[in-house]
Amino acid sequence: MTAAPIENAQPERALPTRRERTRAATIDEIKGIALRLMHEQGTTDVRFSDIAREMGMTAPALYRYFADRDELLTAMIVDAFDDLGAVVAAARDDVPVGDPTGRLFAVAQAYRSWAHSEPQRFALILGMPVPGYAAPEEGPTTEAARRAMFQLKSLFFDAADQGVLRPPLLRYVHESLRTCFDAEAAAKPPGEPALPADTFQACLHSWAALHGFTCLEAYGHLDFLPPEARDALFASTIRLVATTAGLPLPSSA
Amino acid sequence: MTAAPIENAQPERALPTRRERTRAATIDEIKGIALRLMHEQGTTDVRFSDIAREMGMTAPALYRYFADRDELLTAMIVDAFDDLGAVVAAARDDVPVGDPTGRLFAVAQAYRSWAHSEPQRFALILGMPVPGYAAPEEGPTTEAARRAMFQLKSLFFDAADQGVLRPPLLRYVHESLRTCFDAEAAAKPPGEPALPADTFQACLHSWAALHGFTCLEAYGHLDFLPPEARDALFASTIRLVATTAGLPLPSSA
DNA sequence: TCAACCAAGTTATGCTTCGTAACGAACACT
């Protein structure tokens, strides 16, 4: 739960007046309660009246802080992306740069367990759009998504920097994809080391495989397997991903 | 939209009276309208009153056919599983048994395009449970899911029958997973050819990878790629999956 | 044929939610 106020986000020259602080605190409390309710009820559908009740307030008061349900959802989506990004980055940086496969494992595990422990937030950001919610086009959510997803990708950049990245199992990259990758690489600052197109493609394969397992597990579609078996399947999935993506063989796990 | 009535499903000895026929037709119409509304509104959240309005009825009349919203959803989930299973099976059987990789491609493409063209139904069955909806434990939905998922798996059985299945890239299978696979294989009729454990594991890897790509695309998270690039990424994903799962190299695609 | 029955649909109603409007109390700043 970041303490950033939703509206009036202009830099106040480090002078948050008392009112602003309490307001920010209230906003955080609202989001926190909403999160708890989602968690308790197992849905992404939060009722304003319930939040208000939990806070000992009346429903209309919430409209002082969020114009409507969508605005609250947008804020929570941004928070969720930020949280996921932070969790992933922390897990990644717990493993030395010299061990890219260990880092992949840590990142994937963080992604997976975050989704599993908070399927609602996961659904909020990477599942189907919530009923009645239309994401503001090119809004802050897109930004937050980009930031979070970069935390995943960066692992491959690091590995490339380390020079331990071997070519992926699948070398062929279709013309249209190569174009996209080139365009993206060109948009980067020129100094940054661009990934080879086949590795970029492998990067997306890895994400898809990780995401697939994660979705299936988070939404209970792997419940026919006991937890240890799911862990084992996850480990083998990541090992397979590392192998096909050209990362060195598992060192730690 | 199958014409199976929801309640009173006892075999009527091929004697559906007129009342029963019109009732079944009404049930189908309700489900059809609900589906159209989901499609139009882009949500899995259907309002009874909207359905009624579309049908030129009043809302309470719908309760003659479905006890509540959950019962309608359950029916639609079963239908969706059946539809997905049928689409997948049809695509699979359009390709000769002798071409397992071609079959994998067809199956995967069917899964993908079904999800992409009807993200709501896809979310209904393989996404997060709908707000406020609790699936009846061990109910008809579980049955339908099993049936549909078997259509995916069967491809590997056929390939094994053909004797063209090579060992997958990842041979190691953890104890706990091996136990599960053995248990599942033991539950089958004894004559049926069981898959080797490593292939079974590869089967799940394949599903996860396919599902991951499908989810990402269906919910718009791959929109940063133009359609051709998405097609190319999909093709490469499936090629990678086929390779790592031990299917023969692509023959057609 | 007529009466009883039943299924399907209607209006009427209660409860809950979203969201707005109008009002009151507390605080901040001059």
Place this chain on the structure above:
DNA sequence: AGTGTTCGTTACGAAGCATAACTTGGTTGA
């Protein structure tokens, strides 16, 4: 003190889910 902003309240209207009670028309049986 006085004034204006902020935060919260109660009051309200529209809409949805779900139930109850009534109406209608086809079905069935004496």
